[in-house]
Amino acid sequence: MPKGRVEQRREGVREEIKQAARRLMAAHGTAGLSLRAIAREINMLPSGLYHYYGSLDELITALIVDAFNALADALEAARETAAGQSGAAMLLAVLEAYRRWAVDHPTDFQLIYGNPIPGYVAPREITVPPVIRGFSVIVGLIENLLQSGALEAVPPYDVIPPEIEAHLQMLIARDGYPVSARALFMGVLGWTQLHGIIMLEMFNHIQPVIGDVETLYRAQVVNLLKTLGLKTAI
Amino acid sequence: MPKGRVEQRREGVREEIKQAARRLMAAHGTAGLSLRAIAREINMLPSGLYHYYGSLDELITALIVDAFNALADALEAARETAAGQSGAAMLLAVLEAYRRWAVDHPTDFQLIYGNPIPGYVAPREITVPPVIRGFSVIVGLIENLLQSGALEAVPPYDVIPPEIEAHLQMLIARDGYPVSARALFMGVLGWTQLHGIIMLEMFNHIQPVIGDVETLYRAQVVNLLKTLGLKTAI
DNA sequence: CCTATACTTTGAACAGTGTTCAAATTATAG
DNA sequence: CTATAATTTGAACACTGTTCAAAGTATAGG
The missing domain is CATH 1.10.10 (Arc Repressor Mutant, subunit A)
Structure with missing residues (x-):
């Protein structure tokens, strides 16, 4: 060779x-x-x-792909570690792992979710697949909870805006995701809620107000699952 | 002269x-x-x-202060425009104005909530006051809703983690804010939830999944108010 | 009005950045 | 051992923020 x-x-x-x-x-x-x-x-x-x-941009893209994959690894690892427990406990573990990874790898997180390098724009066709890999872990667990009946959509999150449902259905059909629009919708909702805390924590906008961000995050995760319609206790 | x-x-x-x-x-x-x-x-x-x-940093700081003040102006303007309506409608208008301003002034928003300029760190003593100005608009409306009884804390958001409540009380006492810890807590929770959507929208991470971000944002605002315990319809 | 003082603009220099390209070097393959 | 391919080099270009003494300009007092 x-x-x-x-x-x-x-x-x-x-x-x-x-x-x-x-x-x-x-x-x-x-x-x-x-x-x-x-x-x-x-x-x-x-x-x-x-x-x-x-170019430098090409190197940055490589770093971004690595970071997204590392994040997905962390989420999958959290799911496996909690494999014996209930579906809700697994989801909780994965959502906590999301922030954990961000806090432990701040520069990597800023690299993928911030706007760090001036003039750089990520080529979507390369960066999107590893993003989906990580997101799938969350949505997959939600889907399981829905199918097992441990999670049942309740007001106000039981209604999916028609335009959004249509787009989600299109996405599922086009890319062949083995999940329901409902699971995707809940996943996105939860993702954005938690992402906001992490983003504000990352740039130090929330510690001065709330003090212990970790406690806020945990509370938010639990409340999120409850408001989404989780029937079992966590 | x-x-x-x-x-x-x-x-x-x-x-x-x-x-x-x-x-x-x-x-x-x-x-x-x-x-x-x-x-x-x-x-x-x-x-x-x-x-x-x-220095360039000093200029950036000036731009950041201007941006925070412009955001606060936009929130106050939204509140005044909806002044005749119910408290809930005013809060809704203000929360929608938050995203509106971000979408209309993306670079300003990135400047204050992203990590735009390499090596730059904002001097808190200068940038924090205008931040509080804007945040106060939201928290103030929540406080009014609580006092009028239109908003009543319900599970799971009725419990404030003790460590966080202690920190909020300290903040209120130290800086003399005329609001309750409950209003502050609700304000922070809402802020982080909505901020996440905007941040992901800003860097184009959510459109591909959800399609119409504006609809998602509006739904999230309404759901947020409902889960926080708003008794009146919006 | 004219001078002395304060304010403002200039131009050159320094150390740093990403990027290009032909030339020189090194390693591999026949 | 030689021909070929893969690498490394070094210089150059255009850009960045910043410093500083010198030159220029406007303002104030007599």
């Missing part, structure tokens, strides 16, 4: 570049993501990096 | 600089915020700007 060896070495350097990038990001925030700084870190000239990534 | 004339002219140039900055931001995103670009825009040398703002 002559070409295999070259390819393998190439992949190794690409990984080394990404690791240096993550190290710099962790140390100096998403602002520390400088091509020249990465080159310095691994004793390369700036121009040398262009043989591994066509 | 000799010094008044100088001061006035100085203030005029400062305003001109900010307007050029906003123009560039609107055109090229928060990334377009370049000191040299601003200087070019108003036919000045980069170094000249330093007589009006000590």
Whole structure:
């Protein structure tokens, strides 16, 4: 395997570049993501990096995909860890893992859900699949709860606005997701509610008001499940 | 007034600089915020700007304060416009104005709630007051609803976690806010829920899933008020 | 009105950024 | 061992924020 060896070495350097990038990001925030700084870190000239990534944007895209996959991994791991417990407990564990990962990997989270790098726009066809991977964990658990009857839609969340239901049905049909529009709708609602807390926490807008954000988040998760119509206690 | 004339002219140039900055931001995103670009825009040398703002960060801070105040203005205006209607209708109008302003002023919103400028950290003592101004509009309306009896805390949102209640009480005592811990708690909960939608909309993460974000937002606002315990119909 | 003082603008320089490209070097394959 | 492919180099270009002394301009007092 002559070409295999070259390819393998190439992949190794690409990984080394990404690791240096993550190290710099962790140390100096998403602002520390400088091509020249990465080159310095691994004793390369700036121009040398262009043989591994066509541009800084391409490198950022790779980092984003990795981050989305790491987040999805964390959610799946939380689900597996709570596998023995009730469906509600599993969902709770997964939703807590969402914030946990964000708090533990702030720069990665900012990279994927903030607007960190000036001028950069993510190519959707590359970044969307790993996003769906993570989101599916949440929606899948909701779907199970709905089918088992542990979760039953109650007012006011029992009505899905027609335009939205139509779009969700289209999405399910087009991409072949094995879930109901109801589960998707609940997933999106819950996602946005929790995402707001994390986003405000990330940029330090909510600690001054609420003090302990972790407690607020947990309360919000529990309340969310209750208002969505969870029948069993958690 | 000799010094008044100088001061006035100085203030005029400062305003001109900010307007050029906003123009560039609107055109090229928060990334377009370049000191040299601003200087070019108003036919000045980069170094000249330093007589009006000590640094780019200082200019950004000024823009952020302006943005928070503009947001607060929009919320107050929405409240006044709906002044004749019920308290619930006023709150609904204000919450819709929150997203409206974000959608109409995306770069300003990203400037204050995103992580736009690498390396910049806002000086809290300057930026917090205008934040409170806007937030007070929401919390004030909630307080009125609570006192009039139109809003009554119901499960699960009737319980405030003890640690959070303690922190809120401290805040109220320290800064002398004329509101209850309950109103503040409800305000924060609502704020985070809606903020999540806007944040995800801003960075284009939710349209692909839900289609019409405006409908989702409106539904979320109404559902929020209902689950918080609003007794009257909207 | 004219000078002395304060305010403002200038221009050059420094250190940093992403990116391009031909040239030189190194490693691989026949 | 040589021909070929993969890499690394180094210089250059255009851009960024920031500093500072020098030059220019407007204002105030006599």
